[in-house]
Amino acid sequence: MSQFLPQALLEYIPTxxxxxxxxxxxxxxxxxxxxxxxxxxxxxxxxASLAMFIGVAVTLFDQEILTFEYIIAGVLIGSxxxxxxxxxxxxxxMPEMVAIFNGFGGGASALVAAGEYFRIEGVSLPGSDLLTxxxxxxxxxxxxxxxxxxxxxxxxxVTGNPVTFAGQKPLNALLVIVVAVLSLWFVYDPSNxxxxxxxxxxxxxxxxLFVLPIGGADMPVVISxxxxxxxxxxxxAGFVLNNSLLxxxxxxxxxxxxxxxxxxxxxxxxxxxxxxxxxxxxxxxGLAGPAAGDGSKxxxxxxxxxxxxMTAYAQRVVIVPGYGLAVAQAQHTIRxxxxxxxAKGVDVKYGIHPVAGRMPGHMNVLxxxxxxxxxxxxxxxxxxxxxxxxxxxxVIGANDVVNPQARSNPASPIxxxxxxxxxxxxxxxxxxxSMNPGFAGIDNxxxxxxxxxxxxxxxxxxxxxxxxxxxxx
Amino acid sequence: xxxxxxxxxxxxxxxxxxxxxISKVPTTLHTPLMSGANAISGITLIGALVVAGSAGExxxxxxxxxxxxxxxxxxxxxxxxxxxMLEMFKKKEDK
Numbered sequence: 001m002s003q004f005l006p007q008a009l010l011e012y013i014p015t016x017x018x019x020x021x022x023x024x025x026x027x028x029x030x031x032x033x034x035x036x037x038x039x040x041x042x043x044x045x046x047x048a049s050l051a052m053f054i055g056v057a058v059t060l061f062d063q064e065i066l067t068f069e070y071i072i073a074g075v076l077i078g079s080x081x082x083x084x085x086x087x088x089x090x091x092x093x094m095p096e097m098v099a100i101f102n103g104f105g106g107g108a109s110a111l112v113a114a115g116e117y118f119r120i121e122g123v124s125l126p127g128s129d130l131l132t133x134x135x136x137x138x139x140x141x142x143x144x145x146x147x148x149x150x151x152x153x154x155x156x157x158v159t160g161n162p163v164t165f166a167g168q169k170p171l172n173a174l175l176v177i178v179v180a181v182l183s184l185w186f187v188y189d190p191s192n193x194x195x196x197x198x199x200x201x202x203x204x205x206x207x208x209l210f211v212l213p214i215g216g217a218d219m220p221v222v223i224s225x226x227x228x229x230x231x232x233x234x235x236x237a238g239f240v241l242n243n244s245l246l247x248x249x250x251x252x253x254x255x256x257x258x259x260x261x262x263x264x265x266x267x268x269x270x271x272x273x274x275x276x277x278x279x280x281x282x283x284x285x286g287l288a289g290p291a292a293g294d295g296s297k298x299x300x301x302x303x304x305x306x307x308x309x310m311t312a313y314a315q316r317v318v319i320v321p322g323y324g325l326a327v328a329q330a331q332h333t334i335r336x337x338x339x340x341x342x343a344k345g346v347d348v349k350y351g352i353h354p355v356a357g358r359m360p361g362h363m364n365v366l367x368x369x370x371x372x373x374x375x376x377x378x379x380x381x382x383x384x385x386x387x388x389x390x391x392x393x394x395v396i397g398a399n400d401v402v403n404p405q406a407r408s409n410p411a412s413p414i415x416x417x418x419x420x421x422x423x424x425x426x427x428x429x430x431x432x433x434s435m436n437p438g439f440a441g442i443d444n445x446x447x448x449x450x451x452x453x454x455x456x457x458x459x460x461x462x463x464x465x466x467x468x469x470x471x472x473x
Numbered sequence: 474x475x476x477x478x479x480x481x482x483x484x485x486x487x488x489x490x491x492x493x494x495i496s497k498v499p500t501t502l503h504t505p506l507m508s509g510a511n512a513i514s515g516i517t518l519i520g521a522l523v524v525a526g527s528a529g530e531x532x533x534x535x536x537x538x539x540x541x542x543x544x545x546x547x548x549x550x551x552x553x554x555x556x557x558m559l560e561m562f563k564k565k566e567d568k
Contacts, residue, residue, distance in 0.1 A: 028513055029494060035509050036498040042559040045509050049552040052516065059519040065526035070538040074525060078545020085546070086553035091561075094554075098508050101551055104543040105514040111540035112517055115524035118533030128477045227507050227514075234517040235487075239480050241520050247480055248487040249516040255491025256510040260503060354500060361503025368501075368561045379500055 005061075013061055020058045021245040027051030028249055032256065038374075055245060091369045092326045095359040099150040099223055102230040106143025109233035109250075113137050113240045114200070127187045129240065134183035134196075136236035138203045143229040145207030150222050153211070154358055160216030169277060172209055175202050214276065216358075217400065221264045221275045223359045228257025260360045267354035267380075269406075269417040299435075302453035304462075307429055308469035310453075311337075314391035316347045318383060320420055321363055322356050324397015324433070328459035331370035334396060337463055338372070340470045350376050351383035351393075351420050353401035380420055387424040395422060395446075396431040397459050403444045414442060428452045431462050505558045512551025518544035 005013070028051050034044025065071070089097045113136035117125075125133075152158030179202055182195040214222050231253025238246025265272050302310075311317055319338065325331060338348045350372065356363040364377060378386075387393065395402055398420075405412040406419045422428050423446055430447060432454060446452055455462050498506055521544050525537025 028516075029490060032491075032506075032510065032513070033494045035506050036495060036502060038499065038501060038562065041502055041505060042556065042563060045505070045552060045555045045559060048509060048513055049548075049556075052513070052518075052548055052552070055516065055519055056522065059522050062523055062526075064523055066528040067526055070525045070534055071522055071541060074521070074538050074541030075545050078542040079549045081542075082546040082548065082550030083553055086550045086557060089554060091558075094504060094508075094558075097550075097554065098504075098511055101508070101511050101547050102514075105511065105517065105547040108515070108521060108540040108543035108547065109517045111536045111543065112520040112524055115521075115533045115536030115540060118536065119524050119527055119529040121530070126474075128474055132477070224507065227511055230511065230514040234514045235484060237517050237520050239477070239484075241523070242476055242480065243520060244480075244483055246516055246520055247484050249513055251484050251487035252491040252494070253510045253514040255488050256495045256506065259492065259495050259498075260507060263503075352500065359504055360507060361500050361505075364501040365504045365558055365561070368558075374501070374562070377501070 010063070013063060017058050017061060018244075020054060021243075024051045024055040024058075024245055025248045027054070028252060032252060091366055092329065093155070094362060094365060095219065095223055095357070096151050096154040098359060099147050099154060099226065102223070102226045103144050103147025103151065105230035106140045106147060106226075106233045108140075109230070109237040110137045110140025110144060110200075110203075112237045113140065114196075116240050117196075125190065130187045130190050131183060132236065132239040134179075134186055134199060136233065136240050137196075137200055138179055138183075139229060139236050140233040141200055141203035142207040142210065143226055143233050145204045146211045146222075146229070147207075147226050149208050149211035150219065150226060153214075153216060154219055162215040163212045168209070168213060172206065175206050175209070178202060179206075210276070217355075218268075218275050219358050220355050220360055220362075221261055221268070221272070224257050224261040224264055225272075225276075226257075228254050228261060231255075231257055264355060264360055267418060269414075299447050299454050300452065302429060302455050304455075304465040304469040307453070307455060307466055308473055310427060310429070311341055311346065311392050311394070311466075312344050312470050312473050314341075314346055316349075316386070316390045316392075317341055318386065318390050318393045318422070318425070319348065319350045320393060320395045320398050320402060320422055321350065321352070321367070322396065322398025322401065323358055323362075324399075324431075324459055326357060326362070326366050326397070328397065330396065330460040330463050331366045331372075333460055333463040333467065334394075335367075335370045335372050336467050337394075337470070338376075340467065344470075348376065349378050349383065349386070351378050351380065351386075351422075353380050353398070353420055354418075356398060356401060380418060384421050387421050390425040391427065393422040393425040393428045394431065395428060396463070399432075399444055400442065402446055403442065404449075405442065405445050408445070412442060422446065423449055423451070426451060429455050431455045431457075431459050433458060501562070505555050505562075508551055508558070509555040512548050512555065515544045515547035515551060518548055 031048030034040035182199040185195040235250025521540035
């Protein structure tokens with residue numbers, strides 16, 4: 001756009017652009033800060049999008065930009081797809097959506113780094129620039145395919161079970177080494193594009209291999225990590241372009257993703273390395289036998305009428321929602337149950353485990369969509385002391401996060417994971433489709449406790465029958 | 474080499490800023506924070522603009538063009554869906 005400006009101004013443009021970039025970065029930081037507090041979150045998001053708009057608009061004045069056909073077409077197509085997806089997506093599908101967006105961000109960064117080589121005929125570039133180019137393509141391409149795999153697993157298009165094969169870890173390690181060697185080859189002879197293309201291919205492959213062995217229950221960690229990587233990819237592209245705005249913004253996102261990854265790992269009491277390389281729930285099932293004697297395992301079923309009496313005449317009820325609630329789209333029905341109980345004078349709270357749902361904070365979003373009042377939502381640490389004073393706990397579509405094995409059975413793969421201590425309540429009603437074990441594939445001792453009642457069926461239908469039973473009381 | 478060191482320098486500082494700014498975010502906001510941060514990572518769009526618009530070799534232009542589409546999906550979709558989620562929180566507080 002600089003060609004439309006008077007000649008006298010031209011020499012000031014690069015400086016002006018850089019100064020506005022500094023402003024953009026400042027707005028991003030303030031925006032992220034505001035996103036961290038409920039009262040200011042919405043304005044923070046608006047501020048960040050304003051910053052993005054300013055950054056993009058001012059870049060159009062870059063003197064290297066000569067043609068606008070592709071820019072206009074690309075922005076129009078991208079905006080249309082992005083806006084359509086953002087409007088249409090179901091809140092339950094949020095994790096898939098964030099995963100695929102991460103992939104687009106990472107893919108874009110890899111394309112920018114590769115495109116830069118062709119733009120400036122990279123043969124003449126110094127070695128350090130070529131190396132950052134390779135790193136950028138590696139991270140971006142890996143994020144791209146890794147995110148697509150995560151999307152596939154979350155949306156059920158690819159099996160949510162860990163996929164493992166012999167020699168998986170050595171193969172991955174070998175491929176990473178090959179990438180390093182190829183990078184050096186490319187730096188040594190940048191006119192030869194062969195190592196460049198092989199590097200791109202292996203990076204794409206590694207993204208798939210990296211997510212393949214990770215089970216469905218670990219998806220909150222994977223999404224957080226991919227989110228972080230998409231930021232690092234943008235930052236790496238910034239190194240290639242020598243663009244400080246990209247470097248700083250990417251680093252901010254990288255740090256944010258890493259913090260969330262860490263929170264998720266803590267909530268599952270497992271180090272990151274174990275999530276990524278442990279292939280949780282595949283070989284572990286065998287050794288996680290029941291803690292109690294196996295012959296004595298019996299369960300009790302409960303009918304809607306009895307469940308209605310138990311809850312309606314209770315003083316305190318805690319609802320523990322899990323991902324099964326979201327799958328059954330039952331968040332509105334559980335809200336109805338809660339309202340009915342409250343009308344009868346029952347004290348109703350929701351206990352939310354940090355990894356409930358398929359991404360960090362997912363359950364809170366789902367319950368917000370169903371208009372559950374925010375003050376009724378309690379984090380794990382706040383609700384746990386209350387269970388002993390609770391008459392009835394309704395566990396809906398949650399399994400591993402309420403499994404007492406995490407406290408009692410050192411042989412269990414989930415041993416040490418912080419759980420909601422629902423078994424301390426006077427009675428627990430578990431809404432479940434069948435006796436199948438949860439995502440982690442571990443038997444749940446909770447189901448066999450004397451104060452537990454199973455309510456079999458689709459979560460939404462079960463809750464609807466509970467609603468009508470309570471109404472009839 | 475000097476620019477590389479300089480870039481690493483600001484990268485390191487930005488990481489620390491990121492950690493400071495984002496730690497201690499309540500659980501409720503984890504999902505919006507992630508999708509908002511995700512949108513910000515679409516900042517790579519400004520690199521894509523230069524690559525696509527500088528009328529260099531055609532391969533570069535095409536790569537830049539695809540990068541613009543990807544990055545714009547990321548930016549527009551990310552910010553819009555974050556706003557949609559935060560609006561839900563808002564409605565509920567008013568009640």
